[in-house]
Amino acid sequence: MLRITLFVVTFFIPFLTLAEEVTIAVAANFANPAKQIAAEFEKDTGHQATLSFGATGKFYAQIKNGAPFDILLAADDETPARLIQEGTAVPASRFTYAIGRLVLWSAKPGYVDAQGEVLKGEFKHLAIANPKLAPYGQAAIETLTVLKMLETLQPKFVQAENIAQAHQFVASANAELGFVALSQVFKDGKISEGSAWVVPAHLHQPIRQDAVILDKGKGKAAADAWIKYLKGEKATAIIRSYGYAN
Numbered sequence: 001m002l003r004i005t006l007f008v009v010t011f012f013i014p015f016l017t018l019a020e021e022v023t024i025a026v027a028a029n030f031a032n033p034a035k036q037i038a039a040e041f042e043k044d045t046g047h048q049a050t051l052s053f054g055a056t057g058k059f060y061a062q063i064k065n066g067a068p069f070d071i072l073l074a075a076d077d078e079t080p081a082r083l084i085q086e087g088t089a090v091p092a093s094r095f096t097y098a099i100g101r102l103v104l105w106s107a108k109p110g111y112v113d114a115q116g117e118v119l120k121g122e123f124k125h126l127a128i129a130n131p132k133l134a135p136y137g138q139a140a141i142e143t144l145t146v147l148k149m150l151e152t153l154q155p156k157f158v159q160a161e162n163i164a165q166a167h168q169f170v171a172s173a174n175a176e177l178g179f180v181a182l183s184q185v186f187k188d189g190k191i192s193e194g195s196a197w198v199v200p201a202h203l204h205q206p207i208r209q210d211a212v213i214l215d216k217g218k219g220k221a222a223a224d225a226w227i228k229y230l231k232g233e234k235a236t237a238i239i240r241s242y243g244y245a246n
Helices: 002-018 028-045 056-064 078-085 135-146 150-156 163-171 221-230 233-241
Strands: 021-027 048-054 071-073 095-100 102-106 126-129 157-160 177-181 195-198 207-213
Touching: 021 028, 021 056, 021 221, 028 048, 028 095, 028 163, 028 221, 028 233, 048 056, 048 221, 056 071, 056 078, 071 078, 071 221, 078 207, 102 135, 102 163, 126 135, 126 163, 135 150, 135 163, 135 177, 135 207, 150 157, 157 163, 163 177, 207 221, 221 233
Parallel strands: 021 048, 021 071, 126 157, 126 177
Antiparallel strands: 071 207, 095 207, 102 177, 102 195
16 A cells, blocks of 8 residues: 555656746737636646736836746737847747737627728717727727728727727727727627627738747746647637637
């Protein structure tokens, strides 16, 4: 009996030694798929993923000030590139994990038509993420500029810190409409709540979302495992189920 007990303890020691925690800064638009991927990642690898959600611009500032993140899942491709250029991220780890889609959304079913003509109608408030911090906010500005509606609609803007807050403004009826990420209102091939116009991709620059290992995660087994997992079939399927391309 003693010999069996010793064998079991010895067998599990390597697993306990290898398991690590990885801290990940996640763009607000990617919150739902990230949570789902993290749960599967922990089951499949034994590593623990700790997620923080927010605006990519704010994460950049926090990282430069020494925030203890191992990985950044950005809402753009420029921020990871900039961190690499500044020597605070691992060049070989960078890749595009998702290509986002912008939608004009209302919590009211049937309120937004399939062509976005509601923008020409009577409404008081239009939620938009801060374009200086959030790529989806910048994409909204680009869209309205191409449509020649920016000057008319700007007085109706309710500016949010990030895309999660923009969604909250609309969901709580503080704004009738808002530009949000498709992933926030899309699940299993359809709009999951309210009504939405999926903005044609040609109306704004592609929203390429890049991941990168930061200096604090360099050489960390759990960080390498997360990047590998994010490229795998299971994570890819989850990402696509929220309306992203990848």
